[in-house]
Amino acid sequence: MATDAPMSCSCGKVTGMIRGLSPASTNHVRCPCDACQAYAHYLGRADDMLDEGGYSNIFQMNPRDFEIHQGHEHLAAVRITDTGPVRWYADCCKTPLGNTFPRGGMPFLGVLPICIGHKGTSSAVVDLVGPVRAVGFEKPPIPLGSRLRTMGMIMRLFTKMAIWRIRFGKSWKPFFDEHTLRPIRKPIKLTDAEREALAAKVI
Ligand SMILES: [Zn+2]
Numbered sequence: 146m147a148t149d150a151p152m153s154c155s156c157g158k159v160t161g162m163i164r165g166l167s168p169a170s171t172n173h174v175r176c177p178c179d180a181c182q183a184y185a186h187y188l189g190r191a192d193d194m195l196d197e198g199g200y201s202n203i204f205q206m207n208p209r210d211f212e213i214h215q216g217h218e219h220l221a222a223v224r225i226t227d228t229g230p231v232r233w234y235a236d237c238c239k240t241p242l243g244n245t246f247p248r249g250g251m252p253f254l255g256v257l258p259i260c261i262g263h264k265g266t267s268s269a270v271v272d273l274v275g276p277v278r279a280v281g282f283e284k285p286p287i288p289l290g291s292r293l294r295t296m297g298m299i300m301r302l303f304t305k306m307a308i309w310r311i312r313f314g315k316s317w318k319p320f321f322d323e324h325t326l327r328p329i330r331k332p333i334k335l336t337d338a339e340r341e342a343l344a345a346k347v348i
Pocket residue numbers: 154155156157158159235236237238239240
């Protein structure tokens with residue numbers, strides 16, 4: 146069953162609604178990568194975003210179903226690495242929202258569940274988007290079963306993205322300009338010193 150989940154930053158200035166959440170409409174993954182960990186430390190929200198192993202829970206979805214109703218002026222974006230995703234957050238209280246590609250076009254959004262009020266793998270998240278399907282960017286050695294699960298998850302995600310793209314056209318809501326497909330905020334680029342300080346906190 147699909148559920149609409151109210152979305153909010155922790156201080157309540159940014160609010161919205163995530164439409165139609167279900168295990169079928171999303172991909173629930175966990176990621177232990179250095180950049181996801183650094184991002185949690187960048188926001189000062191490691192307790193809300195990382196489990197004891199340094200994993201972030203993320204559910205991937207069609208960004209058009211992620212509605213921002215209020216607080217657009219508080220939106221900010223950062224890139225932890227030069228090649229990684231653009232990570233969107235509410236600057237008022239450093240609440241992570243979701244991760245996107247650098248440009249609009251292909252529909253993709255990886256949501257950090259704290260913006261619907263739940264930490265990581267809480268049963269409330271699993272009720273909404275189903276259990277974790279795979280681990281992204283797992284650290285080696287990676288068991289074969291885990292590798293196969295990740296490959297299956299990526300194929301499932303790409304199939305979904307292709308279907309969303311064909312059905313709804315170029316993706317831009319809510320983080321890109323409709324015409325240029327550029328981010329509505331210029332992503333913050335970290336200095337080398339900031340990156341090093343964050344890297345020191347990664348496990
Ligand atoms: Zn806030």
